[in-house]
Amino acid sequence: MNKPDIRICFFGDSYVQGTGDDECLGWAGRLCASARRAGYNITYYNLGVRRETSTDIARRWLAECEPRLLPATENYVVFSFGANDLSLVDGQQRVSESETLANLRALLDSATNRYRTLVVGPPPAADDDHNARLARLSERMRDVAIRLGVPYVATLPALVDDRIWLDEVRDNDGAHPRAAGYARLAKVVAASGAWWFGKQ
């Protein structure tokens, strides 16, 4: 019997892209490589883009899905963002909380009609104030996802005191880890129960 032909698109920001990882996998690539080794026939599309907010992702995600997720394949989408929405440019938050949540709602309304969908919450940086604001945003995002019946993996609580994550983030650029940090993040998602492709 042929295995299902699984296609998965990851949309998000630099954390999805894997910025800082010399192995060029990030957490998304590590999850898909593990799934392939476990026997799933997965095609991995990483569509994380550095600096993007939820507004940027909302603008492009569907156009980028269309050539990649075909009527005849088994299609999955993962969204992960939040940190750039909160960041300040000239003292102004790039995207307000209500806009972030409205973007998430719109994304999920549209995505869940087409694809199996998962949301992965934003991971912490090496900045307590940012992390406190991000924790609050992540909780609100979870509420939106859960209300729409979409699983949500909070990553901040698991990583905010994680030595490996924090040491790499601090040693790198204050925001992004290196290979070992991304491996930790992949583990958090894999262990959540919400990731579809665990050991078979």
Added chain:
Amino acid sequence: MNKPDIRICFFGDSYVQGTGDDECLGWAGRLCASARRAGYNITYYNLGVRRETSTDIARRWLAECEPRLLPATENYVVFSFGANDLSLVDGQQRVSESETLANLRALLDSATNRYRTLVVGPPPAADDDHNARLARLSERMRDVAIRLGVPYVATLPALVDDRIWLDEVRDNDGAHPRAAGYARLAKVVAASGAWWFGKQ
């Protein structure tokens, strides 16, 4: 001194995507991981899409570059396609040779005005007839690229008798190798002299 902030987009088909590779890197990911390990500050965007022809790529490439390649970053684009153009659907070749070459010309005219650009020729499958047609197309593609001053890396001559490549392709699906085959292909591109990020 800060290192240049290098962003690179790879556009192409399943070979660019890395179909069949359990490590989820393909040749493009291996090249970028090597470059990062050599000290280049590279952000790697893999925009290969399975089944796509040059016509499909021409349609989407610029829209997908725009959020990823920013005015303030040092930007590179790699194109690699050809095998799907040649494939037959209901006895009809999907894209004629003259269309493939016109697509390549249009892509390069537009890309070279904006980004440092490279073309990587299509690699062989486990099918002598297909390979003979592909070798001819690859030579014509090289002529187009060279005439426009864009470096072209032919991969078919280097791989058509390569044991590792052919054994994996045959053992897999007749078209795509696995991890070791993609590592061979990455080596061919790295050794060509046209790849920008060798050992520093």
